[in-house]
Amino acid sequence: MRQLQRAGVILMAMLREIFDESAYRRFLQRSGQPPSRFSYREFLRQRFTAKPRPRCC
């Protein structure tokens, strides 16, 4: 049961990383901002105006 719970935690962490939720959390920590519409807009702007990450074929 405990292992199943741990697997669930890791799966959620994996999904949060893939879907940039963790990156947003780190952005908030780095910039010292609280989560808000404005901070998320700034996060998206920075992320999508920077050089995009390559994605395979």
Next chain:
Amino acid sequence: MKRWGGILAWLVVSLLCAVALATIALHRGESINAMWLVVAALCSYALGYRFYSKFLAARVLAWDALRATPAERLENGRDFVPTNRWVVFGHHFAAIAGPGPLVGPVLAAQFGYLPGTLWILVGAVFGGCVQDFVILFFSVRRDGKSLSEIARDEVGRLGGVVAYLAVISIIILILGVTALIVVNALKSSPWGTFTIAMTIPIALLMGVYLRVLRPGKVLEGSLLGFILVLLAIWGGQWVAESPLLARYFTLSAPALALLIIGYGFAASALPVWLLLAPRDYLSTFVKLGTIAILALGIIAFRPTLHMPALTRFIDGTGPVMAGKIFPFAFITIACGAVSGFHSLIASGTTPKLIRRETETRFVGYGGMAAESLVAIMATIAACVLQPGVYFAISSPAGVVGSAPATAAATISSWGFPVTASGMAALAREVGEQTLFNRTGGAPAFAVGMAHIFAHSLGSRLLMALWYHFAIMFEALFILSLLDAGTRVGRFMFQEALGHLWRPLGRTSWYPSVLFNSGLIVAAWGYFLWQGVRDPLGGINSLWPLFGTANQLLATVALCVATTIIIKMGKARYSAVTLVPLAWLVAVTFTASWQKIFDPDPHIGFLAHARQLSSAPLRSPATARLIFNDRLDAAVAAILVMLVALIVLESTLQWLQVLTGRKQARIHEAPFVPTRFATEEAS
């Protein structure tokens, strides 16, 4: 006791692997169950991971569990972040898994299920997984540097230039060819076109949800978007049935191509990331979900493969892809066996997330094994179809004819019975007007996938929904690849042209953004347009070029890896990268030579151009086809010359180091002890 238990368990796995491989390879004249492919794949990956990758890690690379990685040393909370290995694995897999491992195996199924399956397994275990692992490891040892930077430092300036040119050519070709796959899947399909069109308002809604209602809750937003996409697929059937609405969504191939070219330009040049970001998340969500469902569907259904182990088309007369099994099966399947593009990811974001050096094996070798399994699933999806149906869908009109009765008669004459009425019934079942001449691999994959889903996760009445779900899934993530790839290409052009005139390199100067976006879109748009106007479907010409470019990048990566291994004083182990390198050089050289010079006009570009030139009447369309053939021949020649250059420069390096004429100097970051080792010990 525990040790003996382990030995016994691995003996059982080895035995199972041998039995599964023997079943796949030796059965002739009768159908086999798809589970044999799954068992052979899982056992091969397990053995490769447990024994071969461990040997690579310990003996060849000599990893150091006490050495800090760049994620730890350069941690900045943005690019460099020490991350749990499972999380990095998921992140890496999401980046490497694209349409390639789905489309390539479907096209290669024309040779039968055996060649593709064996190449996917052998290529991945001894080539692709090794490449991904060693490049990831070497990048981690070099502060997460990119492949081009490592090539420049370790091989020489030429290596860096070749790596750059290989990357830009592969980006142009992949964007052109994948856009063509979408066009071929959506042409004259109001249901599919409507579903894909609906992803735009759905993404905008997701954007509002993410930015206004629940800022940053991407998983929730993606789930919501996914439900809306399912509703759009459901609603698509009424659009297809309505004479008024169907008219607006029934588009020809040229019209779709123009729309996609416009979309690519807008994605690169305009600040539409408010739309693109949610679409990107939605496509990743659908991609990961669908791969998981497909795996479950195959296990639940355990389908029978109707395609024979080998077809008559191993002789090079195949309708889907002209050319013999060697080298074309190995060019057709790149992603899933060996994909050079992975070396960009393995030397891109992934090395900056690796927490411990010892985790590179799991992420690099394991990630590629997972992608290879996706390629096996694609092989199964294509081979569960009756061969006649597969060839009817995948053969171009230029080979089998465009009239259903003619096409069915031609395919039946090859020994793969199919009828026009049977195909019409299947088309009705999946909600399409016709399934003949739907080249590109995506429609054949979608019919196979719908077949598996309908038998395992629902009734056959749901075939149409599953088919359009599969088409939506492929088109959606190809379009995401298209917008991300166009922006990557635009940045690369800006980087290069900035050396000629500095303002062109400024990423924030709008004229530069417009100019470079136009340049990259024109480059891949040309190949897309060429494919759309090609009577042979375009895939026949463009997919081998893409495969060659991808293998060229793998050649660069393996040359770099071999050079570093030799410089590390481990020349006795250099065969681990040298053997796959030699194989890829043989494949790319032979394929390029045949594509350029083969006298058969179905294979050789120049022979085809000559055949067209000798026709008594030359229309403007024929002149364009002749020009395209010559252009494709020139592209193939340039690619093969790049391979020759990098191999030559690397070989010179190896000889100089091995004969002591040059001092071996590797460019690793200095050793710093990791804090994670002591944290884990305490």
